[in-house]
Amino acid sequence: MNQKSKKSSMNNFKIERKGVTPVIAVLLLLMMTVAAAGGAWIWMNQLMEEFQEEGEGELDEMDIGISIEDLSCDEKEIDMLLRNSGETAISSAPVDVIIRESATGERYTSLYDADFTEGSTGSYFRENPEGDISNPADVYEYELQIDDEWTEDVTLESATNYEITVRFIDENDYEVRGSCRG
Numbered sequence: 001m002n003q004k005s006k007k008s009s010m011n012n013f014k015i016e017r018k019g020v021t022p023v024i025a026v027l028l029l030l031m032m033t034v035a036a037a038g039g040a041w042i043w044m045n046q047l048m049e050e051f052q053e054e055g056e057g058e059l060d061e062m063d064i065g066i067s068i069e070d071l072s073c074d075e076k077e078i079d080m081l082l083r084n085s086g087e088t089a090i091s092s093a094p095v096d097v098i099i100r101e102s103a104t105g106e107r108y109t110s111l112y113d114a115d116f117t118e119g120s121t122g123s124y125f126r127e128n129p130e131g132d133i134s135n136p137a138d139v140y141e142y143e144l145q146i147d148d149e150w151t152e153d154v155t156l157e158s159a160t161n162y163e164i165t166v167r168f169i170d171e172n173d174y175e176v177r178g179s180c181r182g
Helices: 003-012 022-062
Strands: 066-073 077-084 095-101 107-114 124-126 139-145 161-168 174-181
Touching: 066 161, 066 174, 077 161, 077 174
Parallel strands: none
Antiparallel strands: 066 077, 077 139, 095 107, 095 161, 124 139, 161 174
16 A cells, blocks of 8 residues: 555545534633632531621630629528629529429429519519629629519428529529528
């Protein structure tokens, strides 16, 4: 076979290419890479925002503190001195007060959704109505009368130890506990 006949036979077998050219293939790969990087960037930003919000909430919780400075119980009355020992305001409404017998842990009586804010009325009153418990570093005295607003109208028995739980219901649902003897 001579050289001329080889060329003519090659021309007869010319394969028609209908595939993607290398330039278009590179462009498609670049576009897919940019799209994947953009999606990953958006996802990472959302994830970082969520972590940041959770971290800020935990920091706020660390600034919350309330303590019972003094607590005494009588037959139908609980006197308590509360101090906002944190740096964050604490909502004083609504507040739940739960009394349990210390020996058994069983609930004795409860007062739910109480309003400890200034000017509130109910089976309790504040000794110092000029302030609000939300002010950090302030001390507030409350006198709670156990009457028909409680789940049970009971008498605190003498010589019995009680655990008093005061729960401040807000986004952090913070509570403080103390003990007294009836």
